[in-house]
Amino acid sequence: MxxxxxxxxxxxxxxxxxxxxxxxxxxxxxxxxxxxxxxxxxxxxxxxxxxxxxxxxxxxxxxxxxxxxxxxxxxxxxxxxxxxxxxxxxxxxxxxxxxxxxxxxxxxVSEFLSAMNRIHAPKKFVIPFAVMLRYIPTIREDWHFIKDAMRMRDVSPSLGGFLCHPGLTVECIYVPLLMMASKAADELTIASVTRGIENPGPRTCLxxxxxxxxxxxxxxxxxxxxxxxxxxxxxxxx
Known part of the structure; x- marks a missing residue:
């Protein structure tokens, strides 16, 4: 195979x-x-x-x-x-x-950082982009968790659900998503700095x-x- x-x-x-x-x-x-x-x-x-x-x-x-x-x-x-x-x-x-x-x-992320280090890209560009590469999959995962939880309350994230119950949809789906997105951004930034993303030395990659x-x-x-x-x-x- x-x-x-x-x-x-x-x-x-x-x-x-x-x-x-x-x-x-x-x-x-x-x-x-x-x-x-x-x-x-x-x-x-x-x-x-x-x-x-x-x-x-x-x-x-x-x-x-x-x-x-x-x-x-x-x-x-x-x-x-x-x-x-x-x-x-x-x-x-x-x-x-x-x-x-x-x-x-x-x-x-490791491949991206190694490639950007080879072309001596500025850290102001590399760090936000690297965090974004990890940020989007995290938000997608949180979005699936919120949808699964809200199905138990008969709240749908679809356009029809929003038109039928706009207040409930915003309160139960979009507000938690924004809060989790903000928290995920802070956690990813801290994790990246802890792992040495700002280290000026050359990076290694498998x-x-x-x-x-x-x-x-x-x-x-x-x-x-x-x-x-x-x-x-x-x-x-x-």
């Missing part, structure tokens, strides 16, 4: 991919290029072992794309302008958020952190797609 768990990428390559994704999403000439960008990110997610996440993300985005096309074809007037403006912002952000989810779920063929391949693919979008956008503008 194979022990392969997915493609491993250097944290520096992942940061480069996020930057290129933001740029590619900003200059995307049309909705088609946004969809292609999401599909490319999904392929990367599958290669990194996040195939369930990638499939769900692509299916959801496909529904949003069909909804966008339908609104542009059917609606008119102010309502159409309002929905198109909102969905336009959604399309610009979705690919970046999808890639960020893959990066956060596949990057260990995993050898270096850019390999796979890293250069995905970075090259990101640059090629970005340049292709620039050429298409320039041709359309011209």
């Amino acid at each position: 194979s022990n392969w768990k997915g493609l491993w990428l250097d944290p520096r390559a992942k940061l480069f991919l996020i930057v290129m994704c933001v740029l590619s999403s900003m200059i995307a000439p049309s909705l088609t290029y946004q969809l292609v960008l999401v599909l490319l990110i999904a392929v990367l997610g599958v290669l990194c072992g996040k195939w369930k996440y990638s499939v769900k993300a692509v299916c959801f985005y496909s529904v949003i794309c069909m909804l966008t096309v339908w609104i542009m074809a059917v609606m008119t007037g102010t309502l159409r302008t309002m929905f198109v403006a909102f969905l336009g912002l959604f399309h610009k952000v979705y690919a970046c958020g999808m890639l960020a989810g893959i990066v956060l779920s596949t990057t260990k 995993v050898q952190v270096k850019c390999g063929i796979a890293d250069f391949a995905v970075m090259l693919a990101a640059v090629v797609f970005f340049v292709f979008e620039l050429c298409v956008r320039g041709g359309v503008t011209g």
